[in-house]
Amino acid sequence: MPKDASSWWQRRSQLDLALRKAIGLERLPERNPLNAGILHSYEMGDYVLENVIFYSRPNLPVTANLYRPKAPLEGKRPAVVCPLGHYLDAGKGIAEYQVLCIKLAKLGFVVLAYDAIGHGERLIQGNTHHEAGFALLPLGQTIAGWMVWDTMRAIDYLLTLPEVDPEHIGITGNSGGGLNTLFTSALDERVRAAAIAGYVFHFNNWIKYAGSHCTCCYLPGLYRSMEWFEVAGLIAPRAVLMLQGERDAMFPISGARKAGRNTEALYSLLGYKGLARFDEIKGQPHAYSQPYRERMYGWMLHHLMGKGTGEPIAEGDIRPLAENDPKLICDKEGTIMAKVLSVVELARNQAQELVSSLPSAGSEEIRQATRHLVRELTAPPDREPHDLSPLSFEKIKIPAGLLEKVFFLSEDGQPVPCLLWLPQNQPAPYRTLIMVNDLGKSAVAESGMVESLMERGFAVLSVDLRGRGETLGKSHTREDNNFHFAVHSVMWGRPAAGRRAFDLKRTVDFVQRREDLSLEGLAIVGFGDEALTALLAAVDDPRIKRVACAGYQNSFVSQMISAQVSSRAELVRVWNSSAMKWGRLDNGRFKADLGSVIPSILLTADIPDIASLVFPRKLLYCQDRDNSLPDSELRQARFRSVLKAVDPNGSDWAWYYPDRRFDTELLLNWLASR
Structure with a gap:
């Protein structure tokens, strides 16, 4: 007042x-x-x-x-x-x-x-x-x-x-x-x-x-x-x-x-x-x-x-x-x-008009504006950082080494549950790979990739960023809180993708704090909508030397979809159903998570412009989920053009395979590349 x-x-x-x-x-x-x-x-x-x-x-x-x-x-x-x-x-x-x-x-x-x-x-x-x-x-x-x-x-x-x-x-x-x-x-x-x-x-x-x-x-x-x-x-x-x-x-x-x-x-x-x-x-x-x-x-x-x-x-x-x-x-x-x-x-x-108006190879002006935008999106909520207050709950011996259940605070009141796999018969500190999945850390545990990475000496850290896995929670005892989290993040001016990217940067702080984990050559893998999170974190945190994005999309335009319905009666029902109200849309060919929507983003840049800011560090971008949508070839062409434009020497800094499936072999080859 x-x-x-x-x-x-x-x-x-x-x-x-x-x-x-x-x-x-x-x-x-x-x-x-x-x-x-x-x-x-x-x-x-x-x-x-x-x-x-x-x-x-x-x-x-x-x-x-x-x-x-x-x-x-x-x-x-x-x-x-x-x-x-x-x-x-x-x-x-x-x-x-x-x-x-x-x-x-x-x-x-x-x-x-x-x-x-x-x-x-x-x-x-x-x-x-x-x-x-x-x-x-x-x-x-x-x-x-x-x-x-x-x-x-x-x-x-x-x-x-x-x-x-x-x-x-x-x-x-x-x-x-x-x-x-x-x-x-x-x-x-x-x-x-x-x-x-x-x-x-x-x-x-x-x-x-x-x-x-x-x-x-x-x-x-x-x-x-x-x-x-x-x-x-x-x-x-x-x-x-x-x-x-x-x-x-x-x-x-x-x-x-x-x-x-x-x-x-x-x-x-x-x-x-x-x-x-x-x-x-x-x-x-x-x-x-x-x-x-x-x-x-x-x-x-x-x-x-x-x-x-x-x-x-x-x-x-x-x-x-x-x-x-x-x-x-x-x-x-x-x-x-x-x-x-x-x-x-x-x-x-x-949106298509806006994207078409962007230079096909990007521009320095767009990159500067995009870097500023990403910095704002992933900024800490408070002037002074909170202590991580890490806590180890349990250590479990497994065939490939040790599984540790860990917890730390990203910010005051925001827990980040973690699974940390440590290889055996390897001297610490271990080269570290952070893996995040929009289905939570349990999806990483079930991916079949962790053991192969441990055998090659990697420590693998998977976390539930806010609104994922253990931190998602339920609403009205039936549905999860995805919609609630996404929309309230918008209202606070801290979109969900940016808040999760901040959590990911705090995960890097956690790695840095552990004596048995190394920051050298630190790599992050983001799958599904968490690919955007990984990309945003990597752009703003130079400690991240490699970022792999799998199962995401080529353009923010792709997520502008309608739910798949067959009748007016179903459309009336679907407004109050989990298909929409709980923050996810599915049109039969493409699924969109509303937590990855960033207000006003297309007034500045599209996904390729963000990805280009990873240079000169290493980027892997594959298994795009919007390849079946109209104009996918045009979007892929701009993606390639923007990535190429930032590298005047033609180095192999970016692996862009929109149609290739993300698997252990591809990941290991990319991690071994120079």
């Missing part, structure tokens, strides 16, 4: 910029023609229901329902835009939103409710928030930013209507619609009154509670930049109502109380007491039920029409249409949505 109003206004510009950067709207997209049209119109007694489609971006139609009052009125009317939350199948037809829109229209408002991306009529493969959200992140964009832009364009559409008063625009939504309401109100000053339902929470409290929800909630670095009440403070001096249910299990009331009361206090500090109000809805769960709506009606009537005191208004008996009623459908034949590209496809197209 700022100490005075002057401190707030000094900080406000920093907050505004940080929010725009985090959400991906630092530069707003071009306002393309809306190409709006009313497809159908229905007389509904004292209001008119119209099906509308407008285009928020080229080839991105927004399906919406417009509710107009029939009662004559001199002058212009206030308008309310209603972004929806996560009503995947029903979308804008969901009963509680119908009731809300009808009541507002009866009160004299023009109301626009539209399907969020990936919901209602816009529920197509590649549009669900987990698929689209993680496809957009490498571009420096977010699904929340696309949602907010939809709402800004919805306001643009409302302002084309002759009866709408541009000075009296309101916005309200629940859950994901509450998210949309918060961020749109903070960034678009055309909004004069906002009512946020089911999305009032304290960032730090939510992290401690282990909150985990949709990808739209996770904006890169947001939690390091500000708290919830500061985002709401950007709305000041405009009116904001905050509504949260006492029994909301998604965004617990304890954090909502902090956020709401802090927002009220900030408004009072700024001299706007009464323009921010937090209401705790007793006994209510996460929903936009009648007690929420009645508070919203009074708020909008007071702040947009100058009527009443802002207190709740009785809803009365309003009967919505059936959620699947054809009157609620814009594209009744499905011909419009059948022709559009999904957000994942649009993101891939943008």
Whole structure:
């Protein structure tokens, strides 16, 4: 909380910029023609229901329902835009939103409710928030930013209507619609009154509670930049109502109380007491039920029409249409949505354009920028390093030598469990090979490689980097914590791949600390998504002399995929399933782990540019898993070109075998090479 109003206004510009950067709207997209049209119109007694489609971006139609009052009125009317939350199948037809829109229209408002991306009529493969959200992140964009832009364009559409008063625009939504309401109100000053339902929470409290929800909630670095009440403070001096249910299990009331009361206090500090109000809805769960709506009606009537005191208004008996009623459908034949590209496809197209614009052989400018980026990604979380505090649990005699179970701390509270194999009949210190696998150290133990390496005198150290193996943990007793770890890492501005690379650098510290292990010729092998981790660590740590990457990919574009589904019903289910929500996607040909997604990375470089920074040390890159994807030959060609360009003498520093299987023979030959 700022100490005075002057401190707030000094900080406000920093907050505004940080929010725009985090959400991906630092530069707003071009306002393309809306190409709006009313497809159908229905007389509904004292209001008119119209099906509308407008285009928020080229080839991105927004399906919406417009509710107009029939009662004559001199002058212009206030308008309310209603972004929806996560009503995947029903979308804008969901009963509680119908009731809300009808009541507002009866009160004299023009109301626009539209399907969020990936919901209602816009529920197509590649549009669900987990698929689209993680496809957009490498571009420096977010699904929340696309949602907010939809709402800004919805306001643009409302302002084309002759009866709408541009000075009296309101916005309200629940859950994901509450998210949309918060961020749109903070960034678009055309909004004069906002009512946020089911999305009032304290960032730090939510992290401690282990909150985990949709990808739209996770904006890169947001939690390091500000708290919830500061985002709401950007709305000041405009009116904001905050509504949260006492029994909301998604965004617990304890954090909502902090956020709401802090927002009220900030408004009072700024001299706007009464323009921010937090209401705790007793006994209510996460929903936009009648007690929420009645508070919203009074708020909008007071702040947009100058009527009443802002207190709740009785809803009365309003009967919505059936959620699947054809009157609620814009594209009744499905011909419009059948022709559009999904957000994942649009993101891939943008990504391919970015990669195509990179020099085919890289450049010194790109390498410098990439080195700086990698240094930031793998940076320690604290100014002063924590002690490793190593602890040996058990030593087991095995035929090839000794297996030691070890543990150390990467940072305060972050354990790194290890398996250390020491060869027999060899003098210490041993030449050391660190091996990491995205399935954990147990996969290394079962790989069949360790014994052959020990026979040749290598000590082999395999660790569970954070979020792998023993450190992964379970959520809700069923699923692992991969999604939770990945998205919260994004929010903290420390992407999972970078945090794991930091753990790997601390593993090198552990090797250096052991008298029986040698740093000379130190090699690291990363398999699967841990290949990226190994690559990042090697770029930033010169103690690593060799790095082998196996079973990864040639480009970050490859991980922009949709889940494999066969029907709309399955797509509705899959949004909440382990196929997406728990941080992994599988399209049948390629699997992507969302923990390897790095926000904004393609604005700087692609994987070959990172790999080139290993030079003049040794690199092995093989068994790429994206070889069956379109344009794989083009990506391989750029990879070869970039690796070749950094070595003017044509040495054999990089072994690039995208189609060759990683096995013991290849590894041993590479380790023996000079």
